[in-house]
Amino acid sequence: MTGKTPLLSRLAYSDHGYAIKHSLHYLGTARIATLVTLLVLGISLALPAVFGLVVVNLKRIDVSQDDANSLTLYLHPRVSDLQGVELAGDVQKRSDIRSTRYISRDEALETFRKHSSLADATDTLEDNPLPGAIVAVMAQDDGDESRIRLLSETLSAYPEVELVKYDLNWLKRLRAILALLSRTVVLIGILLVLTALLVIGNTIRLEMLRRSDEITVSRLIGATALQIQRPFLYSGVIYGILGGVLAIALVGIVVTSLSGPAEVLSGLYGSTYKIQGLGLQYSLILLGSSTLIGLVGAWLVARWQMTKILQ
Amino acid sequence: MIEFINVSKQYGPDARALDSVSFHIPQGGIAFLTGHSGAGKSTLLKLTAALEQPTRGNIVIGDAPLNRLSEKHLPHLRQRMGIVFQNHHLLLDRNIFDNVALPLVFAGYGYADIQRRVRAALDKVGLLAREKDNPCSLSGGEQQRVGIARAVVNRPKLLLADEPTGNLDPEMSMEIMDLFRRFNQVGVTVLIATHDLNLLREMGFPLLSLRGGKLIHNDFEHPRMKHPA
Numbered sequence: 365m366t367g368k369t370p371l372l373s374r375l376a377y378s379d380h381g382y383a384i385k386h387s388l389h390y391l392g393t394a395r396i397a398t399l400v401t402l403l404v405l406g407i408s409l410a411l412p413a414v415f416g417l418v419v420v421n422l423k424r425i426d427v428s429q430d431d432a433n434s435l436t437l438y439l440h441p442r443v444s445d446l447q448g449v450e451l452a453g454d455v456q457k458r459s460d461i462r463s464t465r466y467i468s469r470d471e472a473l474e475t476f477r478k479h480s481s482l483a484d485a486t487d488t489l490e491d492n493p494l495p496g497a498i499v500a501v502m503a504q505d506d507g508d509e510s511r512i513r514l515l516s517e518t519l520s521a522y523p524e525v526e527l528v529k530y531d532l533n534w535l536k537r538l539r540a541i542l543a544l545l546s547r548t549v550v551l552i553g554i555l556l557v558l559t560a561l562l563v564i565g566n567t568i569r570l571e572m573l574r575r576s577d578e579i580t581v582s583r584l585i586g587a588t589a590l591q592i593q594r595p596f597l598y599s600g601v602i603y604g605i606l607g608g609v610l611a612i613a614l615v616g617i618v619v620t621s622l623s624g625p626a627e628v629l630s631g632l633y634g635s636t637y638k639i640q641g642l643g644l645q646y647s648l649i650l651l652g653s654s655t656l657i658g659l660v661g662a663w664l665v666a667r668w669q670m671t672k673i674l675q
Numbered sequence: 676m677i678e679f680i681n682v683s684k685q686y687g688p689d690a691r692a693l694d695s696v697s698f699h700i701p702q703g704g705i706a707f708l709t710g711h712s713g714a715g716k717s718t719l720l721k722l723t724a725a726l727e728q729p730t731r732g733n734i735v736i737g738d739a740p741l742n743r744l745s746e747k748h749l750p751h752l753r754q755r756m757g758i759v760f761q762n763h764h765l766l767l768d769r770n771i772f773d774n775v776a777l778p779l780v781f782a783g784y785g786y787a788d789i790q791r792r793v794r795a796a797l798d799k800v801g802l803l804a805r806e807k808d809n810p811c812s813l814s815g816g817e818q819q820r821v822g823i824a825r826a827v828v829n830r831p832k833l834l835l836a837d838e839p840t841g842n843l844d845p846e847m848s849m850e851i852m853d854l855f856r857r858f859n860q861v862g863v864t865v866l867i868a869t870h871d872l873n874l875l876r877e878m879g880f881p882l883l884s885l886r887g888g889k890l891i892h893n894d895f896e897h898p899r900m901k902h903p904a
Contacts, residue, residue, distance in 0.1 A: 374786040382780045389768065581764050584724070585778040585825070586754030588747075 383594040386578075387602060390571065390595075401567045401603060406610030408560045409654050412553035413615045413642065419545050421640055422538070433505040435516055437498040438527040445469070448496045451524050455500055460515060462503045469496045495526065557657060564603055564661030568596050572669050579673060592673075593666040597659060604658020608651040615642055615650075676702045676833060676864040677723055682732035684718050684888075692718040694888040695732070700866060700895055702832075705859040707875055708868040710885035716868040719885065720837050723866070724758055725749050737832065754782050757826030761838035763818045765810040765825075771797070772806040775825045782829060796824040800854060816847035823854055827863070834858060836867040845873060852878050 375381040391398045437455070439448055445468045452466040467475075472494040502515070516528040572579065575595075582592045619641040626639045642650065677700045684693040693715045700706050708716050721727045722734055725741050734741045739752060757778075765774050772793055779789045797803045800820035802813075810818055819839060826834060836855065840848035852867075852874060859865045869875070875882065881894035 373790075377776060377780055377784075377786045377789050379780065379783060386769070393768070577764065578766055578768075581766060582777070582781065584726070584753065584758050584760075584764070585781065586750045586752075586829075587781040588750040591750075591781050 379591065380594070380598075383591075384598050384602075387595045387598040390575065391599065391602060394571075394574070397567070397570070398603075401563060402606050402610055404563050405560055405603060405607030405654070406614055408556040408563070409607060409611035409650065409657075410614035410618070412549060412556050413611060413646070413650055414618050415545075415549040415552060416646075417615070417619065417640065417642070419542065419549055422542055422545070424640065434499050434501040435512070435519065435528055435530045437500060437519055437522075437525045438529065439496045439498070439524050440526045441469075441495050443496060443524045445496065447524060448498065451522065452498045455498060455519065455522075460503050462501045464498050464500045467497045467499065469494055472497065557653075560607070560654070560657045561661045561664075564600055564658050565665040567603065568600055568662045568665045569669065571599055572596055572666065583673070589670055593663075593670060596666045597662050600658040600660075600662020601655055602658070603662075604655040605651065607658065608654030611654060612642060612647050612650055676700055676704065676737060677866060678735040679719075679722075680733045680735070682722065682729045682734060684715075684722060684727070685730040691888050693722070693729070693885075696885075696888075696890045697732075698883055698890060698893050698895055700864060700883075703859070703862050703864055704881070704895065705855070705865040706867070706881045706883055706895070707878070708866060708883045708885070709870060709875060711870065714885040715888045716870075716885060717837060718888075720758075720835050720866070720868055723835060724756065725752055750781075754778065754829055755831055756833040756835060757823075757829065757831040759819070759822050759826045759834070759836035759839045761841040763810075763822040765818055765821055767809065767811055770807050770809055771802065771813075771821055774810060774821060775806075775828050778825060778829045792828050792830075793824075796828040797821075799827070799857075800824045816843050816850065819843060819847075819851055820854070823851070827858060832862075832864060834863050834865045836865070838868055838870070840869065840871060840874065848874060849877065 376385050439451070443451075445466075448468065449466050452464040455461055456464040469492050473492050476494060500519070502512070504511070512530060516530060519525060520528050578595075579592055619639055623639045630638075677698075679696050679698050682693055682696045683691065685691050696715075696719065708719060710716050718727070722729055722741075723736065725734075725736075725744065728742070736752065737755070741752075744752060766777075775793045775796055776789050779792060784792070794803060794806070797806055800823055802817060802820055802824065805813065805817070810821060813821065819842075823839070826836075834855065839855075840851050843851065848871065855865050855867060856878070867880075882892055883890060883894070884892035
């Protein structure tokens with residue numbers, strides 16, 4: 365029986381199909397309003413996503429924290445490489461040191477040549493002016509300054525060691541900035557999600573006003589409250605999906621246009637760091653949340669409007 | 676089929692739209708509801724369709740006492756009645772077929788049934804050839820006939836019409852009335868609100884007359900009044 369009629373027609377006249385069909389039709393008719401809503405929606409969803417990515421990417425820089433959680437022991441120039449390696453082994457035996465790495469004078473010079481604009485100047489020197497060094501990564505990474513100061517004083521006591529340097533401040537600052545940024549992103553995210561809800565809600569409210577004939581007629585010919593609301597809920601979902609897709613596209617544009625400069629920057633620091641984009645997982649999360657925002661925004665408004673109609 | 680028992684409807688402290696109205700239109704009956712504008716015709720129809728609740732009194736449609744029905748059951752009740760409006764209430768964003776199909780979509784019919792019933796209803800009002808057209812392209816009388824097709828597509832037991840010929844010339848009005856008569860002949864109970872005196876004379880249906888919210892003439896004497904204990 366049903367095989368005779370085309371599937372599309374059967375779908376178009378089912379309860380849900382009918383609602384979707386006329387919602388799409390309406391969105392197509394009110395083209396400019398639809399477009400503006402989608403743009404506002406896309407932007408207000410893309411912004412928190414972009415901020416979120418900034419934090420995610422900064423945290424990935426933070427992963428190289430071994431560099432930050434370490435002391436550099438500069439050795440006297442007269443200390444030989446053999447003595448330096450031996451000392452590095454001794455220092456590593458301490459329980460408060462996780463690992464050590466000896467940087468020979470030659471290695472230091474080589475690194476200096478590669479990364480410094482003063483590289484040419486070294487050619488004029490007869491002797492290597494750079495000392496050997498030991499990089500010691502600490503076992504604890506709590507950033508406790510008094511503990512680290514004590515440790516650095518202890519290490520200074522080795523006769524081969526000329527100077528102990530450490531710089532915890534930049535790590536601390538980075539972490540503080542990250543914490544602040546994370547909090548800011550969450551707050552901005554909440555505000556922008558609210559914006560998205562309001563935009564969808566207001567759009568659906570206007571749509572309900574414009575389609576009030578349909579609501580009146582539907583009620584008179586025996587539609588249930590859910591059936592009356594259904595086209596508007598679908599409108600909300602459609603707005604949500606399209607807004608989400610738009611947001612993903614916007615984030616993609618931002619990431620693409622930033623990745624070039626970011627590579628240049630990381631290249632300057634001798635790193636091959638690449639900006640992390642949304643990826644499949646975050647894209648799906650973004651799409652899912654925007655769909656949900658669309659449904660919830662439409663549902664809240666539709667329910668509120670319906671109680672007014674039913675009075 | 677439609678029974679009002681001492682029904683009053685008050686819109687505010689001083690606005691009494693209906694005052695203790697009682698009548699009973701039997702199954703398969705047809706009647707004109709008349710009275711000047713403001714006499715309470717529209718209120719009476721709204722109460723019959725359960726779009727509003729009476730302030731006092733009881734209304735029974737078929738065998739369903741309206742005051743016992745919850746809001747949840749009202750859509751089902753309305754699916755079993757057809758309503759025709761003065762300004763036809765057609766949706767202009769869709770074609771005639773889709774307008775007439777709407778009650779069937781809400782009632783959950785499959786497409787094959789929808790197609791068959793919509794065409795049958797459009798055929799009855801003589802507009803089968805126009806099913807793909809927009810209601811805008813029709814004349815006033817044709818639009819009203821689409822409205823009637825939509826009201827009867829669900830094969831309701833009860834048909835309510837609020838000034839269905841209010842915007843039509845006499846000839847078209849007669850056509851519309853003839854349609855109602857034919858539905859009545861196949862067993863549909865019909866109640867038509869009108870103040871068109873010519874129609875009243877021509878058609879000769881039983882009358883219910885309202886004045887100032889009171890029922891002043893009733894061709895269906897209420898059984899309880901006719902045979903007082």
